[in-house]
Amino acid sequence: MVRITLDMVRKRTEHNEGHVSTLEELSLHQQDIERIEHLHRWCPRLRILYLQGNLIPKIENVGRLRDLEYLNLALNNLERVEGLSRCESLRKLDLTANFIIDLTSLTSLQDLPCLAELHMTGNPCTSYRGYRAWVICVLPGLEELDGARVTRSERLRVLQEFSEAAATVTVDQELAMEKRSKERENCECEMENSDEEDEENDEKWWKDASSHTPETRVAMHRRLVRQRDRQNTSRTPHEDVRKQLREVRLFTADGRPLNVNAAKLTFQLTEDEESNCFVLEVNTYRHLDASLVTCNVEPWYVRVTVKGKVLQLVMLEEVRPGQATAQRSQVTGHLVVKMPKLAPPRFPSSASKPEKIMPVTRSSAFSSSASNFVRPSSPEPRETSRQKEQQSSHSNYLEVTERKSSVDYTNIVSTNASTGSVSSGQPCETRRSLVPARPISPDFVDDPSVPPLE
Structure with missing residues (x-):
């Protein structure tokens, strides 16, 4: 027996960020649930509830959901309508493809002021004579029955036929209940025999025709569960070897991870x-x-x-x-x-860029005593974008010119005039010895066009 658990509900609350108490829409379809329980305590604000495709035989524990507007119980094992008289906000009820025989149980829905849509297709009661006329008269607030709109003219017409429809519905319902009691007895006997010879006559049971009853649906579900369990327990060694071969290797022998x-x-x-x-x-x-x-x-x-x-x-x-x-x-x-990453970034961000070295002029970068590069004491004003583009497109070079000095580096060694020897020491100026002037030749002609010798 599959029961509604908190984990089952929580897995279906992803759209509500995992909060169960404020949940407004819940889908529990095709979960093989056999009983409705705990929802009125865990999800009191439910507005939409999907329970189709289960094995629910009775409507219960739903009356406290005062905000419920849409309830889907299609494809279940319901035989009568009950337990919904306190759902004041219910507007749409889907009971398609159930086993409802007691049509008079729909009178429990007369106290629902908001009920506008009712779907009963696929139930045995829909084959009763005067079914539609009886339902429209019993539930005057219905706007749509089994997908067909209830018009005003139809409502006036069925009011005149209500007495006849009520009589035929009562007769057909009694016949259907007698037939149902016989089917219940036969199903109980078949279930006892099938449980004893389940493994031997499994294929024969699936091939034989069976009656469409709630007990048959439950028996089919139990057989499927048993068949699934037998397949899991009777697995051959070859299948186990194949499963081991399919296991994914995540690490190497020395512990290194793999892609x-x-x-x-x-x-x-x-x-x-x-x-x-x-x-x-x-x-x-x-x-x-x-x-x-x-x-x-x-x-x-x-x-x-x-x-x-x-x-x-x-x-x-x-x-x-x-x-x-x-x-x-x-x-x-x-x-x-x-x-x-654990390591710091390889490239610093724009906020942590190193300070830019500004170009300097000769007067501020060079002193009179030495030619060393000096960083300016105060940063220059911020440059405009056009100046930055010009500086980035043209390279800046430091201008180097000949320095003027009083020292004559061509005469570092001094010469003694009297002895003619060379003495080392402090640099001094060259002293030229006095040479007597030669007499002018008598044949000398002073030509003014010739420049004088220096």
């Missing part, structure tokens, strides 16, 4: 230099339940598990697992994992 994509998901691993982190985007399915996705970040690898299948990627640099974040997009359903 694995057993889930066969599309992903993108990028490096964000501004935030100094790795960003992994995994294209998970849009409507995938969040409980089926797990993410584990380690210093040298990241592992994402989707429905038991692993996607593992090795990082190029060590990351900080404690600061990693994982989020899913509400639009696409993709999983985005951000993993900050």
